[in-house]
Amino acid sequence: MIKINENYLKLQASYLFAKIGKRATAHQAAHPDQEIIKLGIGDVTRPLPDACIQAFHKAVDEMAHGKSFRGYGPEQGYDFLREKIAQTDFKDRGADIEADEIFVSDGAKCDTGNIQEILSTDIRVAIPDPVYPVYVDTNVMAGRTGACHKGRYDQIIYLEGSRENGFIPDLPEQPVDLIYLCYPNNPTGATITKEQLKVWVDYALENKALILYDAAYESFIRDAALPRSIYEVEGARQVAIEFRSFSKTAGFTGTRCAFTVVPKECRAYTSDGAEHSLYDLWYRRHTTKFNSVSYPVQRAAEAIYSPEGQSQSRALIEYYLKNAALILEEVGSMGFDCIGGQNSPYIWVDCKMGSWEFFDLLLNKAGVVCTPGEGFGQCGRGFIRISAFNDFENVQKAMQRMADVLG
Ligand code: PLP
Numbered sequence: 001m002i003k004i005n006e007n008y009l010k011l012q013a014s015y016l017f018a019k020i021g022k023r024a025t026a027h028q029a030a031h032p033d034q035e036i037i038k039l040g041i042g043d044v045t046r047p048l049p050d051a052c053i054q055a056f057h058k059a060v061d062e063m064a065h066g067k068s069f070r071g072y073g074p075e076q077g078y079d080f081l082r083e084k085i086a087q088t089d090f091k092d093r094g095a096d097i098e099a100d101e102i103f104v105s106d107g108a109k110c111d112t113g114n115i116q117e118i119l120s121t122d123i124r125v126a127i128p129d130p131v132y133p134v135y136v137d138t139n140v141m142a143g144r145t146g147a148c149h150k151g152r153y154d155q156i157i158y159l160e161g162s163r164e165n166g167f168i169p170d171l172p173e174q175p176v177d178l179i180y181l182c183y184p185n186n187p188t189g190a191t192i193t194k195e196q197l198k199v200w201v202d203y204a205l206e207n208k209a210l211i212l213y214d215a216a217y218e219s220f221i222r223d224a225a226l227p228r229s230i231y232e233v234e235g236a237r238q239v240a241i242e243f244r245s246f247s248k249t250a251g252f253t254g255t256r257c258a259f260t261v262v263p264k265e266c267r268a269y270t271s272d273g274a275e276h277s278l279y280d281l282w283y284r285r286h287t288t289k290f291n292s293v294s295y296p297v298q299r300a301a302e303a304i305y306s307p308e309g310q311s312q313s314r315a316l317i318e319y320y321l322k323n324a325a326l327i328l329e330e331v332g333s334m335g336f337d338c339i340g341g342q343n344s345p346y347i348w349v350d351c352k353m354g355s356w357e358f359f360d361l362l363l364n365k366a367g368v369v370c371t372p373g374e375g376f377g378q379c380g381r382g383f384i385r386i387s388a389f390n391d392f393e394n395v396q397k398a399m400q401r402m403a404d405v406l407g
Contacts, residue, residue, distance in 0.1 A: 007143045010153070014133065016375035023360070024369050031367070037398040039327075039386045040371040042186065042346075044251045046319060048300070049312030052250060055303035059296035070295045075287040077104025077259065081298045084305035085259060089244070095231035101263050101279065103286050104301075106256040106293050108216045108245035113138040114289075115212060115241060115260070116178070118281040119268065123177035126157040128169055130187055130376035130383075132214065135180045151378055161188060161379050163350060167339060168196055171203050179204065181230075182214035184221060187376045187385040188348040189324075189340015194227045201230070204239035210268060210278070211240040216258075219249040219317050221343045229261075237263040241278065248345065250304045250313040257293050257301040320345050323395045324388035330399040331386070334406045345388040348373070358384050366401035 020040055028036055048056075062068035076082070082099040090097035105111050112134055121143050127135050136156065139145055146154025157176050159169035167190040181200060183192040204211050213230040221228050230240045242261040246252035266278040292298075303309045328341035331349055341347035351358035355372030362368045362384075371387070373380030388395070 005141070005143075007141050007145075010140050010145065010147055011137060012148050012151070016371070020359070020369060020371065023363060027363050027367070034367045036363075036367050036369060037390070037394050037401075038369045039388075039390060039395070039398055040369040041389060042387055043253050044248060044316075044320075044389050045391060046251055046316055048251050048255065049304065049309055049316060051303040051306050051309035051312055052255075052300040056296050056300040059299035063296065073292050073295055073298070075290055075292050076100075076283070077102065077292055078295070078298050078302075081302045082259075084302055085244075088305050088310075090229060090231060090261075093228060093232060095229045096237065097229075097231055097261055097263065101261055103260045103262065103282065104293055104298065105258050105260060105286075105290065108214065108243040108247070108258045108260075109134055111243050111258060111260045112180075112212065112214055114285070115282070116142055116144075118278060118285055119178060119210070120271070124157060124175065125155075125178045125180075126159050126172050126176040127180050128167075128182070128185075129158040129160055129378055130167075130373060130380035131180070132182060132186045133376065135212075158377070158379075161190070163337070163339075166190055167348070168192055171199065175207060177207075177209050179209060179211045180214070181211055182216070184217040184344035185340070185346070186217065187346055187371070187373065187380065188383075189342075189344035189346035189385075190348070191221065191223070191226050191340075191343045193225070194233055197227055197230060198233050198235075201233045201236045201239060205235050208269060209239065210266075211236075213240050213242045215242055216245045217248055217344055218244065219313070220321060220345055222321065223343055226343060231261070231263070237265045238267060241266060241282075246301050246304065249317070250301075250309075251316060252301070255297055255300060257297050319392070320388045323390060323392055326392075326395055326399060327386050327388060330403060334403060341388070347386045347388070349384050349386060351382060351384050353382070355381060355384055361405070362402065365405040366398070368398045368401060 082102040085102050086097050086099040125139050145156050157172050161167035167188040218228040230236045230242050245258035262279045262282045264279045267275050268278050304313050324341040327347045337350040339348040355374045359372045371385040373383030
């Protein structure tokens with residue numbers, strides 16, 4: 001008899017976006033002439049930078065000729081891309097990362113989910129609340145949790161975010177082995193300072209723990225004092241794996257290219273305490289189960305690092321940051337406290353009422369869709385997330401409508 005992985009039965013159905021879609025569709029049916037503005041999604045809206053498009057086309061043409069055709073590439077990614085990543089994203093910022101510590105992949109979503117396969121199932125996992133749901137669900141699938149009660153899984157240690165701690169959780173009271181951190185944060189838009197991040201790195205060093213650091217939104221950081229990589233913090237090479245993505249950096253959500261950094265010193269232990277290299281384990285896993293990203297996509301990603309690619313992708317981010325600044329200013333002047341929006345595409349709004357109540361108010365009275373915070377965890381109750389990924393004109397229109405209703 002073939003048996004299923006029963007851990008999948010513990011998973012809670014992801015009602016959030018389905019419920020949002022259903023309410024928006026019902027509203028549209030009742031008001032067919034109203035244009036609904038969606039500020040709920042985390043997907044980009046602007047096209048790829050021209051430098052990427054040109055490199056993409058050129059690489060596709062190379063595939064048409066015997067001499068320049070490429071078959072399977074290296075599983076970890078082509079050196080032409082890994083070397084540029086190591087130099088520009090890390091060494092130039094004082095973070096000591098070598099090209100062979102970069103593993104190119106087709107997404108930070110898959111990587112943050114897949115990485116825990118090289119870790120034991122009986123570790124204690126600490127996950128922030130509110131959170132990008134992938135970290136929780138993939139640990140449920142792996143069997144690291146018990147059942148779910150009222151939205152929380154037994155055995156997960158929830159690191160609670162609040163207005164008081166600025167959504168930078170305190171260290172856990174009980175010992176933990178694996179810690180997920182994401183800055184700039186989805187959904188709250190909060191950023192972390194080097195000093196705050198060092199507290200976590202020191203904790204991991206002292207407790208032989210591992211930090212999984214999701215920096216998918218690092219390119220939105222404009223404050224030069226904020227760390228763009230955890231490896232800017234001393235000691236992190238031993239205790240942290242970092243995830244990056246070109247999805248938001250250069251509009252690659254539909255093109256698919258990302259990378260994971262596993263430093264050679266990064267270690268974990270067998271049950272009898274012997275030290276092992278996580279680099280070796282991830283190298284084995286990646287080369288066994290993955291055949292890397294297509295050649296044209298890696299060439300398109302490489303083009304982000306050319307002078308034109310750098311200025312074009314920066315302009316893309318500036319575009320969304322301008323949206324974020326407008327949202328922050330307008331929603332603030334309506335009397336709401338906000339987090340994020342300055343070094344992040346997300347604005348986390350304390351809506352002074354239930355998340356869904358506020359969602360319905362915005363939809364019904366202003367025709368604007370946002371994301372209720374409680375969809376990201378219990379600590380998101382009473383908040384909504386507004387995303388800056390949209391056209392500026394739509395954001396302006398949405399802010400005007402919100403001001404008319406709430407201002
Ligand atoms: N990590 C975070 C925090 C995200 O918000 C997202 C996407 O929204 C991802 C990872 C996924 O990135 P990718 O498109 O590279 O899979």
